[in-house]
Amino acid sequence: MTNQIKCPGCGWTLEYDPALKKFCCIFCCSAYTVDELRNMRGEEPVNAAPLGAPAGETAGQARTDSPAAAAAGALPVGNTNRDRLAMPEEGIRKVRGTIPMNVLTCRSCGAELMMNHVEASSFCAYCGQATIASERIEDWLEPDTIIPFEVSREEAERIIRERLYAGDFIPEGIKNFQTDRLRGIYIPYWLFDIYCADTQGWYYKSGKYSYYAYRAADCKLQNFTTEASARFNDEYSVKLEPFDTSKKVPFHEAYLSGFYSDRFDVNDEEAENLARLRAVKLFDDEVKATVPGSNKKLEYTELKPEILHEEYSMLPVWFMTFRYEDNPYTILVNGQTRKMVGAVPYVKRKAIATFVALAAIFSPILAVAFSYANYFMIQILLHGGEDSGKPLGYYIAFIVVLFSWTWVAAIRKYRHMKQCIGLTCSTSTNRFVKERTDR
Amino acid sequence: MGAFYWITGILLGIAIGAGLALRIVVALIMSSNDIGDSSGTTKDFGHGVTICEKKNGLSRKKLEKRLYSGRAFIKSRREAEVYLKQRQDRQM
Numbered sequence: 001m002t003n004q005i006k007c008p009g010c011g012w013t014l015e016y017d018p019a020l021k022k023f024c025c026i027f028c029c030s031a032y033t034v035d036e037l038r039n040m041r042g043e044e045p046v047n048a049a050p051l052g053a054p055a056g057e058t059a060g061q062a063r064t065d066s067p068a069a070a071a072a073g074a075l076p077v078g079n080t081n082r083d084r085l086a087m088p089e090e091g092i093r094k095v096r097g098t099i100p101m102n103v104l105t106c107r108s109c110g111a112e113l114m115m116n117h118v119e120a121s122s123f124c125a126y127c128g129q130a131t132i133a134s135e136r137i138e139d140w141l142e143p144d145t146i147i148p149f150e151v152s153r154e155e156a157e158r159i160i161r162e163r164l165y166a167g168d169f170i171p172e173g174i175k176n177f178q179t180d181r182l183r184g185i186y187i188p189y190w191l192f193d194i195y196c197a198d199t200q201g202w203y204y205k206s207g208k209y210s211y212y213a214y215r216a217a218d219c220k221l222q223n224f225t226t227e228a229s230a231r232f233n234d235e236y237s238v239k240l241e242p243f244d245t246s247k248k249v250p251f252h253e254a255y256l257s258g259f260y261s262d263r264f265d266v267n268d269e270e271a272e273n274l275a276r277l278r279a280v281k282l283f284d285d286e287v288k289a290t291v292p293g294s295n296k297k298l299e300y301t302e303l304k305p306e307i308l309h310e311e312y313s314m315l316p317v318w319f320m321t322f323r324y325e326d327n328p329y330t331i332l333v334n335g336q337t338r339k340m341v342g343a344v345p346y347v348k349r350k351a352i353a354t355f356v357a358l359a360a361i362f363s364p365i366l367a368v369a370f371s372y373a374n375y376f377m378i379q380i381l382l383h384g385g386e387d388s389g390k391p392l393g394y395y396i397a398f399i400v401v402l403f404s405w406t407w408v409a410a411i412r413k414y415r416h417m418k419q420c421i422g423l424t425c426s427t428s429t430n431r432f433v434k435e436r437t438d439r
Numbered sequence: 440m441g442a443f444y445w446i447t448g449i450l451l452g453i454a455i456g457a458g459l460a461l462r463i464v465v466a467l468i469m470s471s472n473d474i475g476d477s478s479g480t481t482k483d484f485g486h487g488v489t490i491c492e493k494k495n496g497l498s499r500k501k502l503e504k505r506l507y508s509g510r511a512f513i514k515s516r517r518e519a520e521v522y523l524k525q526r527q528d529r530q531m
Contacts, residue, residue: 354460
């Protein structure tokens with residue numbers, strides 16, 4: 001069974017307008033707030049929260065607490081979602097790689113809607129009206145919170161165009177791209193509050209000598225986002241961060257109207273493990289930055305991140321696909337903070353010309369400098385006495401450092417850049433966007 | 440001998456000059472074509488890591504003594520404040 005949020009005035013489907021932050025009817029131009037919709041539908045406010053108030057001040061806060069408070073027995077710590085957690089009949093792993101489709105019926109025109117097994121909202125291919133698979137949301141697990149879209153479709157396209165147009169090495173074909181698809185999708189995320197505390201022993205080198213550093217540190221990560229969709233690339237989801245979770249609101253299915261959305265298919269236990277792993281890495285990296293010297297190695301650690309609270313949330317992302325030289329490229333825009341994620345191919349001719357021009361400037365200057373440096377080094381070696389080997393050693397070390405600072409760093413950065421372009425061009429992301437009903 | 444200075448100098452100059460040029464070109468391409476690549480840090484999800492105690496330049500023995508001294512873990516000032524406030528509230 002599907003649901004559509006109908007306009008009380010004319011009966012057309014209402015869609016959420018990020019610019020107005022209201023539910024708008026494109027037919028009679030009426031606009032309603034979520035409070036007005038709830039009143040008209042005779043719904044109770046969610047968790048007795050003031051409607052539109054950030055969810056963190058209501059349900060979220062009631063379940064969140066510090067370990068200190070937990071120890072004191074002040075508030076329950078941990079998960080309250082698991083009691084309600086219901087997965088679809090087929091297991092998550094079984095459906096990976098294949099996309100089972102379900103046939104639902106559009107309430108407006110009666111046409112058949114094809115939705116994959118995780119979609120929670122889409123559009124009717126015949127009448128174009130926004131459709132929500134309400135039964136799926138109720139049967140599986142209703143999200144606790146949602147961050148509504150703050151970036152409209154037009155704005156998302158505009159900021160991508162502006163950014164691409166500003167790039168000096170971006171081909172004209174990409175600068176003047178034709179949008180293949182632009183879809184606003186609510187991605188399911190688990191939000192965790194995680195407490196990390198650890199005493200660590202770090203090995204490091206300073207000059208010729210080896211030392212150890214001791215660190216006692218702690219950290220509380222709040223609303224730590226862990227993506228809950230198996231089909232959406234994890235690398236992309238991490239780069240979309242951070243979301244401003246202070247603006248999340250209690251979930252209402254009406255927010256899905258006008259956008260695509262998926263339910264979670266990575267359950268909370270699996271997501272907890274992923275979140276813990278990432279929290280440990282972030283914690284260790286930050287502590288490592290406080291350790292002096294080089295060759296830093298973590299030798300003693302007992303870090304076991306503690307999950308204090310979890311929440312199932314829907315977060316907004318715009319996906320824009322365009323084609324360049326027969327390859328699809330998908331650029332993402334955080335639907336709340338406007339942060340863009342992606343990388344595009346460069347103009348090879350221009351890059352080579354710049355390289356040759358710069359090399360032609362630097363090489364002669366450096367050649368003269370090194371020739372004189374070589375001359376002085378040989379003179380020191382011939383006439384410098386017993387300690388003459390020392391400056392030569394420093395000179396060779398300096399050349400090795402220069403090589404690694406230029407060639408090694410450049411090649412590493414170039415490889416990273418290629419990886420980012422590959423991610424933007426990945427077929428899995430393109431499929432994630434493509435396999436949805438066109439409006 | 441004079442030719443040796445020049446030949447090695449020219450070779451080094453070409454190699455490092457080309458490396459420097461490559462590094463600059465890659466940086467220019469990244470700033471132009473990389474639309475967004477940063478990922479979150481702990482500061483995006485709170486106040487970041489609080490270092491409660493730090494000591495550098497220790498020997499292995501001294502480090503082990505600190506790590507296994509059996510002392511209760513000192514929580515950060517922030518956590519301790521929350522805990523104390525809640526305890527005070529309960530006591531009142």
